[in-house]
Amino acid sequence: MQAMIEVRGLTKTYKETDAVKGISFDVEEGEIFGFLGPNGAGKSTTINMICTMLKPTSGDILINGYDVSKEKNRVRESIGLIFQQNTLDTKLTANENLKFHCRFYNVPKNVREERIQEVLAIVDLTESRYSKVETFSGGMQRRLEIARGLLHYPRVLFLDEPTVGLDPQTRAHLWEYILKLKKEQGITMFLTTHYLDEAEISDRVAIMDKGQIIAVDRPSKLKDQLGGDIIELSTNDNDQALKEIHENVQDAEVTVHEGTIHIKVASSDAFISSFLKSLSIPVTKLNIRKPTLNDVFMAFTGRNIGEAGDI
């Protein structure tokens, strides 16, 4: 089966910065593909190139079988976009924003009304249809943008940090909508985020850092690669504790983040009781958990920075 999005050797060079340095990946039809990376990693730059808004310095992109540099209009018809910044006309009503969108995308006249009602219902904005967008809260505006992006039944929906600037409750709510969309409409979704917990809902995640993709896989696989459990602990004297840990523990990876010692072990059950006995320093905080994407990211970027000799 042909992939919905195919990216090969994509690069973008601005005057001084290499924003994207030759990345390649495929996105399969119907999957949620997450792009995870810190600020400035090149996520928006990548998305903008894929959706015809930015000319790549080099590389090839195919969407739905269409070449992004040659068949721009075919590509544009196939995709919906939720940009990082607001792109609604706030002086117009929600209804007007949606109607203009239908006209830009040549949605047939006889189905417009039906579709507008449908997308407004998906994002719970039916009541606000005739209100000006400037009276909407941030969350409502975001939802309206998602509704608008769906009006022309795109094959792929791009969401660039769709929840940025929203409170946790609205964020959670928005993800519910996004998951509902995937389930009900089977749309392929490409999303970027720097919230690690949000990347968890993706079927596959690409971790991006400094213009490069350093890992692509299912979130569970990425976490499994790290193996086992993570023990976080704080003590009264971390330096002494570290020394003792290094003396007593052989096959575990030990790192320190912001005053907390992280120990990665294959299985915490067998490890923890003997480990605690071996420490002479009182433990002030102890937490045992499974690895998150956060740990995956630290593992990868940590190694990268180390290789680059920055530390």
Next chain:
Amino acid sequence: MEGVLAIWQRDITKFFRDKARLFGSFTMPVLFLLIFGGGMSGTMETMMAGNMGETAADFNYIEFVFPGIVSMTLLMTSVFSALSIIEDKDFGYMKEILVSPVSRISIAVGKMFGAASVATIQGVILFALIPFLGLSYDPLSVLQVIPFMFLLACALSGLGLLFASLIRSTQGFQMTVNILVMPMIFLSGALFPVNNLPGWMEAVVTVNPVTYGVHVMKNVMVDVENTPAEVAEAMGLNLSVFGQEVTVFGAVVFILIFAVLLALLATKSFSRANA
């Protein structure tokens, strides 16, 4: 086509919704009409009709300046309406348009028509002042001039689009346009005749689209056949470029070419992927 209409309609809708802008846009031309038409008309008439002798009594400065002020209104509104492009970029809406399958030429033409329609509406509203200024143009001529006003406004909004595509900031745009609009008004024959000017000014007059706009407006609106030759001269009804008499038809063609060229330039700027 649907794309052109949608982009056009959005700009018109927003124009009528913005009451402050709607009101503000009328004060300027009305003010100019009051100053030039009322206050200064005596002075101007003496100056311009000085060497006319007997026929001087037939020369009415207000009749001269009215088409000029309408052209000026078209110029200002058309060019300034292109500000909506910069606003659309700032507020992000331009991305919604650019990422859609609407063809780039439709975007350029839609924006051009939007600005031109707003300008034409304002110009036409000024016609309501004709009876109060003691003027009597042939109603048919006034109707005839409206389509031309739209064409002229298209050319001038094309100019605005060009600036808007070159300049990123609102302030920068306003400054540049202010600096450019003034000479375009003064060196067009809109407010006073442009005969016997130094060479470089003459050059500006020649390339200035407003010159041809004013020329057509006057020739269509003023009853040329019943105007004595000296008065016609003083009114600037005869325009010659490179020693050639400019016909109304010639001037219309000039404006048309100007508008098409600018529409193509704007299309090109919308086609650059990096917007």
